Amino acid sequence: MEYGHYEITIKETGREKPVSTEYHGFINHEGLVSFFGLKEPDVEWYNIREITGQQEENPKEAAEMKPGSGVFLLALKRGGKDRNTTRCIGVHRLGTPGMEFIMGRTDNVRKYQPGDEIPYIYDAEYTGELQKAVYWLQHME
Structure with a gap:
C-alpha cells in the first residue's frame, strides 16, 4: 500500500x-x-x-485536463414508476486502474445524455464490474 x-x-x-x-x-x-x-x-x-x-493553480481547469478525473454518464434509464426519476450508470476515474461504476439517479435539472460529465449521482452504489452495473440498470423500475 x-x-x-x-x-x-x-x-x-x-x-x-x-x-x-x-x-x-x-x-x-x-x-x-x-x-x-x-x-x-x-x-x-x-x-x-x-x-x-503538484496542484495546479486552477483546479477546475486541471480536472478538465486530467483523464478519468470526473464522473461521466455511461447509460441512462428515464421513467419507471416515478416519471421524474432518471436512473443512471456513471463511470469514475475512467481509464485508470481504480475505475469504478456508480449506479444511482441524476438530479433531473437538465436532460443529461451519455458521455456528459456530472457533478454527482444521488443514492449512489458502487461496483468495479460493468456487468453488475448494467444488470442493476436493466432491472430498475
Missing part, C-alpha cells in the same frame, strides 16, 4: 451542501469508505479524489 493524499466530498441527508475533507496516509479506497463511514444510511453520495503531484 502506498502513501496517498485524497479529497473526500460527502453529501449527507438533511444538509444543504456537501462537505469536503482531506486524508493523508497509507490507505486504499475501501479503507477510506470505512474510515469516513461512507456506506452509512445518512450519506446520500460521496466522491473520493486522489490528489497526485
Whole structure:
C-alpha cells in the first residue's frame, strides 16, 4: 500500500451542501469508505479524489485536463414508476486502474445524455464490474 493524499466530498441527508475533507496516509479506497463511514444510511453520495503531484493553480481547469478525473454518464434509464426519476450508470476515474461504476439517479435539472460529465449521482452504489452495473440498470423500475 502506498502513501496517498485524497479529497473526500460527502453529501449527507438533511444538509444543504456537501462537505469536503482531506486524508493523508497509507490507505486504499475501501479503507477510506470505512474510515469516513461512507456506506452509512445518512450519506446520500460521496466522491473520493486522489490528489497526485503538484496542484495546479486552477483546479477546475486541471480536472478538465486530467483523464478519468470526473464522473461521466455511461447509460441512462428515464421513467419507471416515478416519471421524474432518471436512473443512471456513471463511470469514475475512467481509464485508470481504480475505475469504478456508480449506479444511482441524476438530479433531473437538465436532460443529461451519455458521455456528459456530472457533478454527482444521488443514492449512489458502487461496483468495479460493468456487468453488475448494467444488470442493476436493466432491472430498475
